[in-house]
Amino acid sequence: MSSKPANHAYLFVAPFLLCFALLFLLPLGYAAYLSLFKDQLVGGTVFVGLDNYGRALQDGRLLGGVGRVALFFLVQVPIMLLVALAVALAVDSGLLRLARLVRLGTFLPYAVPSVVATLMCGYLYGPDFGPLAQLGDRLGFDPPDLLGDGWLLVSLGNIVTWEFAGYNMIILYSALRTVPAERYEAAAIDGAGPWRVAWHIKIPALRPALLLALIFSVIGSFQLFAEPNLLQRLAPTVIDSAYTPNLYAYHLAFTSQQVNYAAAVSFLLGLVILVVSYVVLFLTSRRR
Amino acid sequence: MSLAVSRIGRRRLLSMTGAAAAAAALGACSGPEREEQPPAEPVGQADIDRALTTPTTITFWTWVPDVQKEVALFKKKYPAITVTVVNAGQGLDAYTKLRTALKAGTGAPDVAQIEFQYIPTFSLTNSLVDLRPYGAEATREKFVDWTWGQVTGPKGEILAYPQDTGPMGMLYRADLFDRHGIEVPATWNDFAAAARKLHAADPGVYLTNIAANEPAAWHGLMWQAGSKAYTVNGTELGLAVDDEAARKVADYWGGLAREKLISTDPDFTDTWYQGLNSGKYATWLTAAWGSVFLTGSAKATAGKWRAAPLPQWDPARPVAGNWGGSTSAVITGTKNPIAAAKFAEFLNTDHEVTKLFTTAQNFFPATKALLADPAFTGAENAFFGGQRVNELFAGISGTVDVGWQWPPFLDQASKDWTETAGKALTGGGDVAAAIGAWQERLTAYAEDQGFTVVE
Numbered sequence: 001m002s003s004k005p006a007n008h009a010y011l012f013v014a015p016f017l018l019c020f021a022l023l024f025l026l027p028l029g030y031a032a033y034l035s036l037f038k039d040q041l042v043g044g045t046v047f048v049g050l051d052n053y054g055r056a057l058q059d060g061r062l063l064g065g066v067g068r069v070a071l072f073f074l075v076q077v078p079i080m081l082l083v084a085l086a087v088a089l090a091v092d093s094g095l096l097r098l099a100r101l102v103r104l105g106t107f108l109p110y111a112v113p114s115v116v117a118t119l120m121c122g123y124l125y126g127p128d129f130g131p132l133a134q135l136g137d138r139l140g141f142d143p144p145d146l147l148g149d150g151w152l153l154v155s156l157g158n159i160v161t162w163e164f165a166g167y168n169m170i171i172l173y174s175a176l177r178t179v180p181a182e183r184y185e186a187a188a189i190d191g192a193g194p195w196r197v198a199w200h201i202k203i204p205a206l207r208p209a210l211l212l213a214l215i216f217s218v219i220g221s222f223q224l225f226a227e228p229n230l231l232q233r234l235a236p237t238v239i240d241s242a243y244t245p246n247l248y249a250y251h252l253a254f255t256s257q258q259v260n261y262a263a264a265v266s267f268l269l270g271l272v273i274l275v276v277s278y279v280v281l282f283l284t285s286r287r288r
Numbered sequence: 289m290s291l292a293v294s295r296i297g298r299r300r301l302l303s304m305t306g307a308a309a310a311a312a313a314l315g316a317c318s319g320p321e322r323e324e325q326p327p328a329e330p331v332g333q334a335d336i337d338r339a340l341t342t343p344t345t346i347t348f349w350t351w352v353p354d355v356q357k358e359v360a361l362f363k364k365k366y367p368a369i370t371v372t373v374v375n376a377g378q379g380l381d382a383y384t385k386l387r388t389a390l391k392a393g394t395g396a397p398d399v400a401q402i403e404f405q406y407i408p409t410f411s412l413t414n415s416l417v418d419l420r421p422y423g424a425e426a427t428r429e430k431f432v433d434w435t436w437g438q439v440t441g442p443k444g445e446i447l448a449y450p451q452d453t454g455p456m457g458m459l460y461r462a463d464l465f466d467r468h469g470i471e472v473p474a475t476w477n478d479f480a481a482a483a484r485k486l487h488a489a490d491p492g493v494y495l496t497n498i499a500a501n502e503p504a505a506w507h508g509l510m511w512q513a514g515s516k517a518y519t520v521n522g523t524e525l526g527l528a529v530d531d532e533a534a535r536k537v538a539d540y541w542g543g544l545a546r547e548k549l550i551s552t553d554p555d556f557t558d559t560w561y562q563g564l565n566s567g568k569y570a571t572w573l574t575a576a577w578g579s580v581f582l583t584g585s586a587k588a589t590a591g592k593w594r595a596a597p598l599p600q601w602d603p604a605r606p607v608a609g610n611w612g613g614s615t616s617a618v619i620t621g622t623k624n625p626i627a628a629a630k631f632a633e634f635l636n637t638d639h640e641v642t643k644l645f646t647t648a649q650n651f652f653p654a655t656k657a658l659l660a661d662p663a664f665t666g667a668e669n670a671f672f673g674g675q676r677v678n679e680l681f682a683g684i685s686g687t688v689d690v691g692w693q694w695p696p697f698l699d700q701a702s703k704d705w706t707e708t709a710g711k712a713l714t715g716g717g718d719v720a721a722a723i724g725a726w727q728e729r730l731t732a733y734a735e736d737q738g739f740t741v742v743e
Contacts, residue, residue, distance in 0.1 A: 041412060041697065042523045042738030128559050128568075149715075236501035236554050237711040241703055254384060255699045256733070 035263035052264035061242035062265060066222075066272060068153070069244050073221035073276075076157040081213060083161065084168035085206070089198050091169075092176040103173065107166035114163055118230040121159045122147075125234070147235040159227050164220065168213045175209035176202055211284055215277055222273045225250070245269045331421050331626060339626035345370040346628050349386065350401035350616075351378035357648050358641050362634050369627050379403070380699070383410075386619070390415050396619050398628040402448055403614045404438040405504070405694045408520050410617070411447050412696035417618040418445040422629035427637050434688040435654045439615055442521050447617060449636035450654035452645065454575025454612035455685040456508045459582060462594045462673065464493060464570045472596050476540060479599040483549040486570060496571045497563065498541050499555035500710035503702040504611055505573065506537075511609030511692045512598060513537045518695040525695070525739040529705075530727040535720050536601070542712065542719025552714045561585060573598065575611040576652035576681040583671045591670070595677045597684055608687045613654070652681060659685060695730075697737065704729045 035052050039045040056062055087106050091099045109117065124130050125146035136143035146155045179202065187197050225246040232239040232247075241251035245265065253262035348359070348371050359371045374397065376382045383406060389396040390413070402410060410416050424446040428436055435450035460472065468489045473479035483495035499505065510517060515533035519526030528534070544550045551569065553559050563569050564586045572578060579595060586593075600606050616632040618625060635641055642658055645651040658664050665679035695701050704726055712722035734741050 040736070040738035123558065126559060129562055233501075234554065234557055234559075236706050237714045240707045240711075251703065255703050257697070257699075257737075 031263045031266060034260050035267055037260045039257075039260055041257065048260075052261050053268065055261065056265050056268050059265075062245060062248055062268075065242045065245045065248050066269075069222050069224055070276075072153060072157060072224065073218065076160060077214070077217040077221060079157070080161045080165050080217070081168060081210065083165045084172055084213070085203075085210070087165070087169045088172035088176060088206075089202060091173055092202070093194055093198070095194070103169075106169050109162050110164065110167040110170075112163070114159075114226045115230060117163050118159055118227045121155070121162075122231060122234050125155055147231070147238065149238050152231070152235060152238050156224070156227055156231065160220070160224075164217075168217075171213050172206055172209050175206050179205045207284075211281070214280055214284070218277050218280060219273055222269065222276065245272075329421065330423070336422075336626055336630065339624065340366050340630060341368050343368050343370075344624050344627045345372060346398040346622070346624055346631060347372045347374060348399045348631070349374050349376040349382060349397040351375055351382060352401065352649055354648055358635060358644055361638070361641050361644070362631060365634070366630075369631065371631060386410075386415075390619070390621070393621070396621055398619060398622040398624060399616055399632050400619050401451075401614050402617045403612065404435075404450075404610070405507070405698050407439060407441075407447050407615065407617070408518075408694045408696040409698055411441050411445070412520075415620050416447040417620055417622065417625055417629065418447065419449070419618060419629050419632070420444075420446050422626060422633070424449070424629075424633070427633060430637050430655050430657065432654055432656055432659065432685055432688075434610070434685075434690045434692075435613075437690045437692075448615035449617075449632050450613070450615050451636050452577070452613045452649075452651035453654045453685060454508075454577050454610050454652065455681055455688050456512065456573065456575050456598055456609045456611050457578075457681060457684050458571050458573055458596045458598050459578055459593055460571040460596060461567060461569075461589070461592050463592045464567060470570075472594075473599045475603050476599045476601055480540070480544060480549075483544055484547075487549050493568060493570055494551040495549065495569075496573055497551045497553050497555070497560070497569045498545065498573075498713060499560070500552045500714045501554040501706050503705040503710070505555075506705060506709065508575070508609035508611040509537050509541075509573070510534050511689055512607050513601060513609075514607065514689060516691065516693075518693050518701075519742075520693055520696055523739055524742060525734055526742050527695075527727065527730055527734060528743060529701070529730060530720075530723045534723055538709065538719040538723045542717075542722075545713045545719070546716045548716075565589060575613075576678075576684070577612060577650070579669065579672065579677045579681070580650040591673050593672050594675055595672055595680050597680070597687075606687050607689055608684045609692070610688050613652070652678075652685075697733070700733050701730055704733070 036047060036049060037045050038048045038052065087102065090096055091103050096102055112120075124132070127133055127143075127145055127147060130146075132143045132146070144151050146152075183201055184197060187201055192200070223246050224244045228239050228243050228247055229250070232243075239247075241255065242248040246269065249262045249265045249269065252258045252265060346369065348355075350373060355373055359373060362371060363369070376385045376397075382401065386396065386400055402416075407416065418441070427449070431450050432453070435453060439446060439448045439450055441447050458472075464470075464486070465472065468486050470482045470486055471478070473482050479495070486493055486495050507517075510529075510533065513533040513536055515528070515531050515537070517527070517529040517531065517534060530538075541550070545552055551563070553563060564572070564582070565588045567589070572582070574581075579593075582593060583590070597606060598608055616635055618628045618632055622628045637655070639657060642653055642655050643661070643664070646653055646658060646664055653659060653664070659682040665682050666676060667678050668674045669677045708722040708726040708729065709719055711717070712719045731741050
């Protein structure tokens with residue numbers, strides 16, 4: 001009798017497991033299989049074992065890309081999460097007059113597809129016709145070349161922050177709504193003002209949600225693809241084919257016809273994300 | 289939380305579609321062996337007649353708009369053959385699909401639109417049917433010589449029929465030239481002097497824009513200079529993208545870019561369109577199709593443009609390069625090679641059809657007959673102040689160097705150019721050194737891909 005409910009449970013998760021196997025495990029396994037071969041334009045396909053991985057580990061262009069997204073992660077993610085946290089606390093404080101509007105307005109960019117967001121920003125950054133360039137022209141200062149070598153990573157960070165700050169804000173805000181009202185009452189009785197409440201009650205209560213947002217951001221940063229891929233058209237000599245690791249894998253597969261090597265690169269990237277996520281989890285849980 | 293889940297879902301989905309697409313392309317590698325090429329002995333007239341009267345359906349992948357008009361003429365002449373036109377995307381998109389279908393061994397078309405520069409890429413994998421058995425050599429005289437060179441394989445195979453071409457010239461703003469007293473430059477030396485003079489007279493104007501993301505135009509300029517960058521011979525590959533002629537081109541443009549006498553904006557972008565309309569660029573070094581393109585994309589400047597040949601390295605021996613243009617090729621694995629080959633032939637040799645291409649699609653023709661046809665060359669182009677632009681480019685077409693060849697991995701060559709020479713052009717770096725780096729990258733790639741590279 002006791003095994004019956006378990007059997008039923010499997011029946012219920014079967015659709016998920018099927019999709020998971022077909023759409024996730026199978027392509028993953030296939031990519032792993034492919035990463036062990038080498039297909040040449042001349043000479044066909046040969047089994048090379050782990051050679052592709054060895055090559056990737058010594059590939060300066062890949063390592064450069066990983067370094068770039070790591071830097072991006074270290075700078076952009078704290079800024080984005082701080083913005084999200086500030087807005088979430090403000091909306092939750094009950095002191096804002098148009099709280100709903102602010103909540104919706106901050107979240108709205110997330111509803112804009114990243115392709116559209118990037119195209120919009122591409123226009124704003126334009127060196128000849130963008131608003132900043134026109135402003136500089138009127139007021140007689142040299143606007144920074146936002147699509148140039150020195151600024152591009154900042155420009156990308158700006159797009160991603162705009163897109164995802166609202167999304168992270170919603171995660172944090174919903175976590176705040178679950179804090180029991182008794183705690184606030186108790187704090188009020190003890191004489192805590194809004195700042196104290198925020199610091200001593202709300203932020204500690206947000207730890208799990210912040211951690212979740214952080215892990216999402218690790219994945220998002222290291223898999224950066226759509227934004228640089230679209231800006232490449234506007235800054236072709238700044239964003240090269242190895243600007244981010246995902247972009248590199250894409251170009252290896254579809255421009256250079258090195259699908260096997262691309263599979264190996266993708267796997268290594270997955271491994272990097274796993275390691276970084278683990279480190280983040282480890283560091284944050286140890287502090288507790 | 290459902291939001292969070294759907295978000296992750298979207299990200300992962302994105303990465304997975306990528307993985308799935310990669311997997312699809314990958315799977316293709318282990319596909320069935322390619323079918324053998326058809327026998328080299330000519331197909332008899334009786335077989336051809338039978339094939340063209342037997343009800344047959346063939347598939348034609350092309351991005352040419354309104355091509356149904358031309359296809360209808362074929363149907364009128366050969367009612368038994370039905371041609372299904374499929375738009376599989378333009379350029380790279382179409383090639384990626386074609387490559388995937390070829391590797392999968394199913395789903396490839398009978399006839400496909402292929403640009404000249406991609407013929408070696410597809411002939412390397414034996415994906416194009418040799419058209420000699422179907423009487424291709426008899427049509428040779430109809431085509432401009434250099435186009436025939438472009439469709440001829442290393443062993444003399446005829447791999448496609450030329451359809452349209454892009455001999456290169458210089459489109460210039462006559463009003464800007466007049467205002468600043470600039471003569472139309474006949475040589476590249478004159479051009480450099482004019483660039484200096486124009487930019488000094490009006491710092492907001494550049495004599496031209498060399499787009500740092502446009503290896504195709506650069507290849508056209510190398511072609512004009514007489515570079516022999518690529519020599520394909522089976523698995524042996526001559527690579528010299530930094531040969532003497534190429535270095536001459538690199539030094540020249542690198543010098544002008546470093547002095548900031550020319551701009552290096554990426555082309556076909558908002559900045560560039562705006563530059564064309566606002567008079568930031570006084571010339572556009574482009575192909576014959578560029579004159580048609582401008583009519584639609586720089587409407588504000590109608591009547592101000594004129595066309596001239598490219599400036600020359602040696603004015604005594606005028607030469608041009610080519611940028612763009614395409615062909616019709618028959619794809620290996622077709623079950624109806626005769627019908628497919630005859631369709632490709634008809635589409636590109638029949639006078640009525642090729643003429644229709646010049647009026648309905650504004651194609652710049654590849655046949656000698658049309659380039660000499662007064663109805664085509666005599667047309668006065670209002671956008672160019674009534675100039676006979678077709679006549680000018682018809683003359684230029686006759687000067688395109690016959691010997692130029694393309695590499696069997698053009699995507700890689702293009703990408704590496706942008707990341708080396710293109711980067712040096714925008715950054716004011718040493719472009720000649722950059723094409724040296726380009727050569728190194730391509731050599732490493734070619735060797736990794738199993739080619740024997742000879743200098």
